Amino acid sequence: MSQIVLQAKNINKSFHDPITVKVLNNINFSINKGEFVSIIGKSGCGKSTLLYILSTMDTDYEGELLIDKQEMKNKKEAQLAKIRNEKIGFVFQFHYLLNEFTVLKNVMLPGLKLAKYNAKEVEHRAMEKLKILGIENEALKKANQLSGGQKQRVAIARALINDPLIIMGDEPTGNLDKKNSENVFDIFKQLTQEFNQTLLIVTHDQSFARNTNRIIEMEDGRIINDK
Amino acid sequence: MNYKLILDIAKSLLLARWKQTLVAAIGVTFSIAMFIALLGFMTGLNDLLDGLILNRTAHVRLFNEIKPNPNQPINASDAYKTHHNFIESVKAVGGRLEIYNNAAIIKTLNADPRVLGLAPKITAQVLYNSGATDITGIVSGIDVDAETKLFFFNDYIVSGKVNDLKNIANSIVLGKGVAEKLLANIGDIVQVTTSKGDIMPLRVVGFFQSGVLDIDKVQSYASISTTQKLLGKGNGYITDINVKLKDLTLAPAIAKEYAQLFRVDTEDIQTANAQYETGSSVRTTISYTVGITLLIVAGFGIYNILNMMIYEKMDSIAILKATGFSGKDVRRIFIAISLSIGVFGAFLGLISGFLLSAIIDQIPFNNPGLPAVKTYPINYSLSFYIIGTIFSIITTYLAGFFPAQKASKIDPVIIIRGK
Numbered sequence: 001m002s003q004i005v006l007q008a009k010n011i012n013k014s015f016h017d018p019i020t021v022k023v024l025n026n027i028n029f030s031i032n033k034g035e036f037v038s039i040i041g042k043s044g045c046g047k048s049t050l051l052y053i054l055s056t057m058d059t060d061y062e063g064e065l066l067i068d069k070q071e072m073k074n075k076k077e078a079q080l081a082k083i084r085n086e087k088i089g090f091v092f093q094f095h096y097l098l099n100e101f102t103v104l105k106n107v108m109l110p111g112l113k114l115a116k117y118n119a120k121e122v123e124h125r126a127m128e129k130l131k132i133l134g135i136e137n138e139a140l141k142k143a144n145q146l147s148g149g150q151k152q153r154v155a156i157a158r159a160l161i162n163d164p165l166i167i168m169g170d171e172p173t174g175n176l177d178k179k180n181s182e183n184v185f186d187i188f189k190q191l192t193q194e195f196n197q198t199l200l201i202v203t204h205d206q207s208f209a210r211n212t213n214r215i216i217e218m219e220d221g222r223i224i225n226d227k
Numbered sequence: 228m229n230y231k232l233i234l235d236i237a238k239s240l241l242l243a244r245w246k247q248t249l250v251a252a253i254g255v256t257f258s259i260a261m262f263i264a265l266l267g268f269m270t271g272l273n274d275l276l277d278g279l280i281l282n283r284t285a286h287v288r289l290f291n292e293i294k295p296n297p298n299q300p301i302n303a304s305d306a307y308k309t310h311h312n313f314i315e316s317v318k319a320v321g322g323r324l325e326i327y328n329n330a331a332i333i334k335t336l337n338a339d340p341r342v343l344g345l346a347p348k349i350t351a352q353v354l355y356n357s358g359a360t361d362i363t364g365i366v367s368g369i370d371v372d373a374e375t376k377l378f379f380f381n382d383y384i385v386s387g388k389v390n391d392l393k394n395i396a397n398s399i400v401l402g403k404g405v406a407e408k409l410l411a412n413i414g415d416i417v418q419v420t421t422s423k424g425d426i427m428p429l430r431v432v433g434f435f436q437s438g439v440l441d442i443d444k445v446q447s448y449a450s451i452s453t454t455q456k457l458l459g460k461g462n463g464y465i466t467d468i469n470v471k472l473k474d475l476t477l478a479p480a481i482a483k484e485y486a487q488l489f490r491v492d493t494e495d496i497q498t499a500n501a502q503y504e505t506g507s508s509v510r511t512t513i514s515y516t517v518g519i520t521l522l523i524v525a526g527f528g529i530y531n532i533l534n535m536m537i538y539e540k541m542d543s544i545a546i547l548k549a550t551g552f553s554g555k556d557v558r559r560i561f562i563a564i565s566l567s568i569g570v571f572g573a574f575l576g577l578i579s580g581f582l583l584s585a586i587i588d589q590i591p592f593n594n595p596g597l598p599a600v601k602t603y604p605i606n607y608s609l610s611f612y613i614i615g616t617i618f619s620i621i622t623t624y625l626a627g628f629f630p631a632q633k634a635s636k637i638d639p640v641i642i643i644r645g646k
């Protein structure tokens with residue numbers, strides 16, 4: 001029996017600035033544990049908007065969102081922050097590493113915030129994540145001393161630090177060249193296969209999507225294909 | 228809450244912009260240093276000016292005033308008890324300046340635990356004879372030891388020895404102004420005429436300068452026994468008893484009490500010197516206003532730096548929020564930054580303020596009117612340091628609060644979408 005990790009029920013969203021435009025229309029789907037799902041669609045069809053809602057960062061929508069069977073509506077900002085910290089890992093198109101910190105510290109930050117383990121253990125776990133991504137040798141460098149592909153791998157390590165229920169990515173390979181894109185894809189594949197990690201990745205890279213377990217295709221704010 | 232993590236992040240953000248933060252901290256340092264130096268100097272000046280009058284003024288003065296009797300015979304009449312009685316040209320009668328039974332009064336005062344000490348005194352109106360002209364003046368007969376101990380008489384003797392007044396019979400310490408008018412030197416003999424017309428030669432043993440010119444032009448001092456002789460009175464004759472209390476604020480109450488108890492006139496220091504209090508409080512208010520204004524300016528410096536930092540660190544704030552830091556955590560990070568600037572700046576400010584005070588304290592200040600003062604006066608009261616610290620922490624907290632509030636409200640979606 002597969003376990004539902006995330007469920008979207010009748011999600012609708014409109015922007016009201018400058019005129020009311022409906023960008024998400026009746027979105028319904030659920031994701032099971034261990035699935036590697038990609039969302040594709042033309043630019044501007046609402047993929048990012050949907051991902052921000054699913055990630056609890058955007059709370060201005062209609063419909064229901066359940067993460068780990070918990071209803072997200074009516075939760076306070078601090079409670080949502082805690083859920084993101086504990087259950088969701090993020091990888092964006094841009095790496096968003098903090099240049100003031102070392103690579104290792106960047107990976108550790110969400111773990112220190114969760115404080116499930118003490119600092120020593122968090123550091124040890126961060127090293128392990130960096131090892132999975134093959135960048136343990138860069139651990140003590142400052143974040144801005146790495147190449148683009150390496151930075152994105154650090155961002156993935158950071159997403160992994162709290163063993164999240166689901167990793168969400170918004171075009172995580174969008175800024176990378178072909179070689180690095182394939183590298184990141186291989187890492188995602190390895191994560192699902194070896195660690196049964198659930199992944200939800202927005203992409204416009206057809207070859208990337210083709211290799212995932214499930215493709216959700218969107219057009220004009222609707223899901224037109226889910227297979 | 229995970230304060231260690233918050234402080235750690237605050238520290239990194241701060242060090243990444245250490246030049247700007249240093250400038251902000253120096254703003255605080257400067258204002259705290261000025262605050263402390265200014266208050267120290269102003270209060271030092273206050274103490275000096277107050278000392279000029281207050282140190283030498285009795286907390287409670289006992290004396291007899293020659294005045295009309297408030298109980299005129301008409302008041303004793305039953306027939307006119309309920310009437311308003313107008314009596315014109317009432318004269319003082321049987322007035323005597325002497326405090327009766329003063330030995331007993333002194334004994335009682337010495338036994339009063341609220342009394343620090345007392346100095347008996349005789350005030351005699353005299354004329355100093357200088358050739359053909361006479362100069363009006365006052366000779367105060369004093370107990371030299373008590374006067375020195377309680378009213379710092381010693382500090383105002385500019386030449387000669389205070390003890391000679393006690394040891395040499397028929398000696399006098401002339402006010403500097405009096406001496407100049409009489410062209411008198413130490414060792415000279417001056418002639419003094421009392422109000423009763425008796426002339427007495429007195430040997431000059433020293434000069435006295437209070438710093439208040441009007442006093443120095445008329446005032447001279449002699450021992451109690453010399454003054455008694457001058458007035459032709461016996462050795463029990465005393466016109467004033469100056470009392471110094473342990474607690475100055477009790478003076479008005481105690482003055483009333485003594486007036487009743489000893490049936491004499493009394494005057495308390497607050498009534499006698501009300502105007503000096505006002506001067507002091509005006510100076511203090513000005514110092515606080517300037518100091519706090521400087522701090523507020525420094526606060527704006529911190530506010531600017533934090534705003535800039537938040538503007539630069541939008542991405543970092545967005546990712547912190549995306550990875551699970553709440554708005555409250557973000558606010559705490561920036562308040563921690565602001566407070567560290569404040570605490571660091573204030574700490575340096577306390578040290579610089581102290582050093583600045585110490586430097587001012589070394590600057591020579593030679594005023595002929597103030598013989599006991601050689602350098603600018605400084606008050607090193609701990610309270611300025613405490614108040615300065617408290618104010619700097621409050622201003623830096625407020626300066627940090629509004630930018631921090633703004634940072635905590637940053638919507639990560641807007642930032643991330645913008646990339």
Ligand SMILES: Nc1ncnc2c1ncn2[C@@H]1O[C@H](COP(=O)(O)OP(=O)(O)O)[C@@H](O)[C@H]1O
Pocket residue numbers: 015016017018023041042043044045046047048049050644
């Ligand atoms: N803040 C906003 N205000 C108004 N319209 C917006 C805003 N953000 C996005 N949109 C619109 O919403 C639609 C969906 O955007 P987005 O989710 O970013 O698309 P995608 O990620 O699929 O390219 C677009 O038409 C975009 O112009």
Ligand SMILES: [Mg+2]
Pocket residue numbers: 047048049
């Ligand atoms: Mg997008």
